[in-house]
Amino acid sequence: MTSTLAQTPLHSWHVSHVGRMVDFAGWSMPVQYSSIVAEHRATRRHVGVFDISHMGRIRIAGPDRVQFLDHLLTRQMTDLAEGCIRYSLLCNESGGILDDVLVYRFDDQQNAHWLLVVNAGNRNKIASWLDQQSHAFNVELEDLTATTAMIAVQGPLAVQVIPRVIAAPPGHSFAKLKYYQSQPGTFHNTRVLVSRTGYTGEDGFELILPTGSAVELWNAILDCDPDYAAQAVGLGARDTLRLEAGMPLYGHELTEEINPLQAELHFAVNLKGRNFIGRESLQMIQQEIGQPQRVGLKLEGRRVPREGYRVLSDRADVGHVTSGTFSPTLEVPLAMAYVTPQVATEGSKLHVDIRGTSTAARVVKLPFYRRK
Amino acid sequence: MNHEELLYAETHEWLHLTEQDGDKIATIGISAFAVEALTDLVYIQLPEVGQKVSVGKSFGEVESVKAVSDLYSPIEGEVIEVNESLANDLEALSTDPYGKGWVAKIKLTDEGGLANLMDIDSYRKQCSDD
Numbered sequence: 001m002t003s004t005l006a007q008t009p010l011h012s013w014h015v016s017h018v019g020r021m022v023d024f025a026g027w028s029m030p031v032q033y034s035s036i037v038a039e040h041r042a043t044r045r046h047v048g049v050f051d052i053s054h055m056g057r058i059r060i061a062g063p064d065r066v067q068f069l070d071h072l073l074t075r076q077m078t079d080l081a082e083g084c085i086r087y088s089l090l091c092n093e094s095g096g097i098l099d100d101v102l103v104y105r106f107d108d109q110q111n112a113h114w115l116l117v118v119n120a121g122n123r124n125k126i127a128s129w130l131d132q133q134s135h136a137f138n139v140e141l142e143d144l145t146a147t148t149a150m151i152a153v154q155g156p157l158a159v160q161v162i163p164r165v166i167a168a169p170p171g172h173s174f175a176k177l178k179y180y181q182s183q184p185g186t187f188h189n190t191r192v193l194v195s196r197t198g199y200t201g202e203d204g205f206e207l208i209l210p211t212g213s214a215v216e217l218w219n220a221i222l223d224c225d226p227d228y229a230a231q232a233v234g235l236g237a238r239d240t241l242r243l244e245a246g247m248p249l250y251g252h253e254l255t256e257e258i259n260p261l262q263a264e265l266h267f268a269v270n271l272k273g274r275n276f277i278g279r280e281s282l283q284m285i286q287q288e289i290g291q292p293q294r295v296g297l298k299l300e301g302r303r304v305p306r307e308g309y310r311v312l313s314d315r316a317d318v319g320h321v322t323s324g325t326f327s328p329t330l331e332v333p334l335a336m337a338y339v340t341p342q343v344a345t346e347g348s349k350l351h352v353d354i355r356g357t358s359t360a361a362r363v364v365k366l367p368f369y370r371r372k
Numbered sequence: 373m374n375h376e377e378l379l380y381a382e383t384h385e386w387l388h389l390t391e392q393d394g395d396k397i398a399t400i401g402i403s404a405f406a407v408e409a410l411t412d413l414v415y416i417q418l419p420e421v422g423q424k425v426s427v428g429k430s431f432g433e434v435e436s437v438k439a440v441s442d443l444y445s446p447i448e449g450e451v452i453e454v455n456e457s458l459a460n461d462l463e464a465l466s467t468d469p470y471g472k473g474w475v476a477k478i479k480l481t482d483e484g485g486l487a488n489l490m491d492i493d494s495y496r497k498q499c500s501d502d
Contacts, residue, residue, distance in 0.1 A: 236438055240437060325437055
């Protein structure tokens with residue numbers, strides 16, 4: 001591992017717990033500790049703990065912060081309530097996706113600000129984009145990525161783990177925290193921002209805290225009760241979990257060449273009664289027909305459809321795979337793909353060319369997996 | 373099979389050589405090191421009986437959740453038997469890589485490839501350098 005890679009505050013922990021470290025967007029990150037399937041199943045059945053400190057965290061303060069974000073984000077932000085979180089996209093003028101982000105709002109009088117959690121691979125691009133767009137606005141931007149850590153605790157038992165490790169303020173309970181809401185708590189006198197969010201399709205929480213307490217909190221979560229069988233989970237299972245949950249990943253399902261409408265992210269775009277960068281293009285794109293659409297594919301056999309493999313309909317090329325895996329939960333090969341709208345309907349019978357072998361595939365509704 | 377007495381290819385296949393009616397027969401499998409590196413195996417594409425294989429050419433593939441890897445033939449010959457049971461018991465590749473996890477038996481038609489193979493010590497050195 002070259003020393004040029006960025007390291008999270010948990011890096012030494014990963015290395016000493018035999019994490020297989022890989023270069024992910026310029027960060028040295030664990031792809032797995034034991035096996036992807038074991039870590040995936042631990043998350044679905046008990047609780048998985050993920051170091052996601054590589055995700056970019058950008059703070060936006062200043063009097064124009066709301067207008068600024070409303071000008072950049074595809075989704076309306078003015079009506080977001082204090083402490084709440086919204087999934088949104090940043091687009092360029094042509095409607096291409098610059099990034100998909102989580103937006104947090106904090107209204108505390110002394111410290112009113114918003115927080116954007118952006119993809120690691122897009123952090124520099126988005127920081128520059130925000131900076132470039134900020135000139136007409138009175139806002140202050142600060143990149144908090146290096147001074148904070150971020151840990152995801154995901155799975156059906158996460159709701160039991162978090163209240164045992166992190167103290168909620170009087171009158172509050174993390175178990176009652178609603179989906180896409182946040183609440184600060186304390187761990188050994190350190191402030192931890194707790195949100196009920198995640199990228200696995202399970203119930204769970206994401207925690208943001210100062211780097212200095214990261215290892216201690218990480219260990220406290222893993223060791224909180226052996227009955228929970230909490231397990232550290234690497235990026236390999238993070239990918240298989242989000243894929244089963246039908247969630248797009250930037251660089252695969254989302255790029256600057258893809259717009260939110262073909263990515264089936266209509267819910268994250270509010271075109272009416274507002275203006276934002278990319279809106280005019282998206283308005284026009286909305287009338288267009290014939291754009292490739294994001295779909296889910298379920299395949300026969302056990303071979304894995306991988307990124308770039310062609311999708312065929314009666315031997316005609318109709319699109320390509322953007323992510324694929326062998327689903328540890330459903331035990332079948334799954335993929336997300338962009339295909340022509342004619343074949344993008346549920347039940348459509350297609351094929352994927354797996355290294356020269358045409359393999360039967362069927363368009364299915366996303367997500368592939370939904371928790372009970 | 374005692375893995376200390378096997379021959380190894382740079383591409384992580386192991387080979388056990390026997391003689392049968394004057395023919396040289398190689399049993400081929402995948403080293404424990406390689407299986408461990410792959411983890412989460414989901415599929416193996418076995419060669420077919422009668423298939424001709426040649427040195428350094430793919431004769432099958434093994435697929436994990438994360439990636440697909442070719443199996444390269446370390447020798448030149450003809451496949452005379454394949455381990456069909458692996459299709460339903462991929463576990464054998466990791467639990468018994470030098471026994472029940474064997475992949476194919478190949479009748480050599482040329483011994484040229486053998487010279488490139490390593491003994492266990494050289495192979496271990498390669499793995500620790502990887």
